[in-house]
Amino acid sequence: MKEISVLIAIGVSVALPLNAQQNLPRIYKSGDTARKGSLVPGIAAGTAARTFVSFSGLDTNACSRTSPCRSFGAALAQTASGGTAVALDSAGYGTMAIGQSVSIVAPAGVYAGIAATSGIAIDITGTSVSDIIHLRGLSIEGSGSGSDGIYLFADSLKELHVEHCTITGFTDRGINFELVTNTASLFVADTTISNSNIGIYGYGNPGINPHVSVDHCRLTGNASQGLWMDQATGTITNSVVSGNGTGLFAQFQAGILTGDQCQIENNTTGVAVSNSSTIYLSNSTITDNGTGLSSSFANLLSLIGDGTYPVKTNIVVNNGTNGSFTGTFNAQ
């Protein structure tokens, strides 16, 4: 919310009438929200296709299986572009900046903590439009004072995959995914993002339209938004969005498609859409929110099975105010 007012203030001198505001594209200017820079990626990609970290490792080691490193940061510097860094046993492995294609993996049975008591836990910076990053099995912790869990701002990227991670306790974003020059895709699965200000934030400069896919996730207890698509397109399925300020939020020509069985429960506002955005909602449970559905100069559409014999699928009950859809869309 802070950003909206800042950006509108930058973009125009006074508030436009609402019907003009709705089509006002948002363009980031330098310094808008960038917090990156505290973490610096390794000087150059290493040569090993697979590197290892262990609690008993040393960062002066080669990060090999027999001589593992102690931190992900050191391992990353030894890992070839597109390689994999593996955690061998449970420990904290430190914050890091990622500037290359890489997979960072903690297998089941290993707790790999990345704690940021200030700043960013995982800063994606210096990447290019062809880079692909996988993060799997990580516990990313802000302890109420770190700013962001996974942070991409303005750098290019092809794909970011986040699976089986827990991201909690950040003063700003669980995942920040802001694309300015190229589009990119964010895939989040089987992941919990909680107790931050914003769970997942997706943004693209006009014409960029990054894609965000969320499945089997829990976005819980985030103060502002659970999932916020801002000039970005998102799909969220089979997920719980509960206890946030606003559960799902789309604005400025964003689109969110919510598929089967999202539980959107106990948010101040369950689903909100504004400024020419569109949210498609189907087979979802919107209950126990202060306001269930909210729209402003935007489309909030409910699935109907068929245009001739309309069959609706969303459960919107027991909210302080249920609110209403602005229209429907047909199943095919």
Next chain:
Amino acid sequence: MKAIAAASALCLSIAIPVSATGAARTFVSFAGLDTNPCSRTSPCRSFTAALAQTARGGTIVALDSAGYGTITIGQSVSIVAPEGVYAGISATSGEAITIAATTNADIIHLRGLSIEGSGSGSDGIFLNQGSLKELHVDHCVITGFVGTALFYWTTGNTISNLFVSDSTFSDANYGLFAYSENVASAPHVSVDHCRFNANTNTGFDMQGAAIGTITNSVVSGNLTGIFADLGAVAIADHCQVTYNGLGVSAFEGSTIYLSNSTVSGNETGILADNSTLKSMIRDGTYPLKTNVVAGNESNGAFTGTFTAQ
């Protein structure tokens, strides 16, 4: 630590837990010692010892499979057993995890724990007339308690959020029991992908001012499966409610909304007593209902419908 204890003793009126200045991350291991600092190199043996060394909002990690003892939690903390590690908390009497002296700012995460009563422990997770901002329970198994697997009675002036996912509540007297006398302190409960099986009394039990939403879950073999009582509200979607005495039941001015669910093999499928129990229809003009209520000794009846949006 000693200095802090001395300082708080001097303050007298304010009990400052020694843990408030502890480590952000502590560890327990089967090979640990409770006299250790609970660090990665010198882990503790029990969760209780680790908690005393953990800062507010910090994390306790189980390094390997073992039993780690019952625990009383009075601060924000995450207790984590990663997949592949069995972290047991057994109570052969009394409570396994007691939440006490927390405030409405505290947030607790419990992940990957096996909480066991062995048929004699009283309760699994026990918050009795206390305050808490949030409790997250994920990938836990809570079984074998003579009382309640998860007992959640909140008081005070702020609501409390309970998030439960991918967890099993079985073989207790009550599975998940949430209650508040007042709306101001009501527990708001989110349950997804859970199992409430073979509890002697109720499975998913909302009482008083509690409001619960349960989705994609199995509620089977309890005396009463999904229960709302004393004005509570429950919303259930995509649930399997089978082989209970009473499948879905609302009593004493309560409300239950049911959709896309299977209610079968119960003695009585649906029962409302001075309450509202509504079945979803997908459209008002061409009503299509979505619940399977069949194969119960007595199917029972809904009191009405609500329309999908």
